[in-house]
Amino acid sequence: MKMAIAATGPNLNANIENRLGLAQYLIIVDTDTGEYDPLKIPVKPGDPGAGINIILLALEKDAKVIVAGYMSPQISHTLSKEGITFIPYKECPINVFLDAYHRGEINRLKQSGTSSNIKEKKPSFPFMMIKQTGSQFFNIMPILLGVVLLIGLARTLVKDEMILNIFQGKPLFDTIFGAFAGSIFTGNPINSYVIGDALLNMGVTPFAVTALLLTWVTVGLVQLPAEIAALGRSFGLARIVVTFVVSIFMALITGSIMGMIR
Amino acid sequence: MNIPMRDNGSGRKKPGRIKGSWLFLGIMLALYTIVFFFSRQKFLEAMSIDCKIILQMVIPLFIAFLIMLIINLYVGPKKIISLMGEKIGIRGVLLSSLAGIISMGPIYAWYPMLKGLREKGVHFFYLSNFLGNRAIKPFLLPVMISFFGWTYTIIFNGLVWISSIIVSLILSRFCR
Known part of the structure; x- marks a missing residue:
């Protein structure tokens, strides 16, 4: 069985990295033969998407176990459902960890974020x-509250005319501008609702607001590196471009329908 | 041998690092403090707008929480992934759309699974349709309705679904 260990260095004397996204190396160890293969992480440690790149690298190498100090419970839970076990282990040289593993001192985990060495009372499923x-x-919540505060301040300090100087009521121009804004300010859709509602109240057209809402949830420039790492460059780039163009058409259709209804 | 203590995955943060979302909230609070000292009237005006928005969201957010909980309780990642297939067909389109709509959590958590599905031969159409339909958030529908009304919400989400299929059809012609 192959085990992927997030490491601070390229050999078994290196320590297990505390956080997956900060690892400089991923060491693939074959627990049956004892052979290992150190892989230099292709992205800068700590960069956005670094953790996901490391997970993808581990999966590429067919690892069934991933070892690091910490992994987001949501991600480790999703991985565990697919039969990939995450072992949280930290501040320990890899060879010491492997010795302990071979002696059976570390039992393989059935659930993410728990270790058989720690006797924890497992919470019930509904509670979890x-x-x-x-x-x-x-x-x-923090971003949502921040956006609400921003909108309150903007509505008070920024005159509607200033916004209407940007969104001038020209359907195509407004739609394209809204689509660009939505592609860049990606995040939870609820934030786009608050912003979209405020823009409508300021007199911005439904074309621009719809384009903003659509691209906010469908384009996601921020996620592009991770998407490319998972599904390939051509798929990632093509999806972003096609989605952006289709969103503009859809926003124009929605704006027109809403105009007819009103 | 002395085995070092293990992290139980409780999500400890690195000391000294503030998450971006909290930093953003902190900056906004700082701006409000500045406005408070320069113009009490503007401060009160802004707070009044904030209160209106928050009151508008309270009940929809509570409903959103309940829907999220139901989806978390009854729909696991394995069930979602089992809805996708290798060949394009109407059933597959509907099931991959449903998979995208009910999938929850950060998209980063889904990329490894999507990569695994691709390697197992799942068609690019389904992967793209899954990603596109993640834009439809059933748990946020009450919030969206409270802001934009029923008509707009239905038209918007319907068009997200249609555009997801169009994008996926175009992509499946180019990406093989």
Whole structure:
């Protein structure tokens, strides 16, 4: 079985990296033969998407176990559903960890984020899901509150005319401008609703607002590097470009329909 | 041998690093503090707009939480992935759309699985349709309706679905 270990260096004397996204090397160890293959991480440690690149590299090498100090519970949970085990282990040289593993001191994990060496009371499934949902909800709150505060301040300090100087009521121009804005300011859709609503109240056309809402959720320039790493350069780039163009058409159609209804 | 202590995956953050989202909120609060000292009237005006927006969102957000919880409880990643196939067909289109719509969590968590599916021969159409339909968020529908109304929400989400299929059809011609 192959094991992918996030490492601070290229050999077994190196330590296990505390956070997956900060690893400089990924060491693929064949636990049956003892052979290992150090791989230099192709992206800069700590860069956005570095962690996901490392996971993809591990999967490419057919690793069934990933070892690092910490991995997001959401990601490790998703991986575990696909039969890939995450072992949280840190501040330890890799050879010490492997010795312990071969002696059976580290049992393979069945669930993400727990170790058989730590006797923890496992929470019940519904409780876990309430906790997970709460966490997903909590994660969107700081930005959402920030956006609400920003809108309140902008509505107070920025005159509507200033916004209408940018969005001049020309359907095609407004749509393209809105689409660019939505592609760059990617994030949780709920934030785009708050911004879109404020723009409509300022008199911006539904064309621009629809283009912003559509590209906000479908284009995602920020995610492009990770998408390219997972599904290939041609797919990632083509999807972004085609989605952007189709979104403009769809925004024009939506704006026209809304205009007819009103 | 002394085995070092393990991290139980509780999500400890690196000391000294502030998450971008909290930094953004902090900056906004700092701006409000500045406005408070320069113009009480503008501050109160902005706060009044904030309160209106927050009040508008309270009930839809509560409903959103319940829908998220139901999806988390009853739909796992394996079930979602099982909805996609190797050949394009109406059933596959509907199932991959459904998979995208009910999938939750950050997109980063899904990329490894999508890569695995691609390697297993799942058609690019389904991968693209899955990604496109992630834009339809059933749990956020109450929030969207509260901001834009029923008509717009239905038209918008319908067009997201249609555009996802169009994008996927175009991509499946070019990416093989």
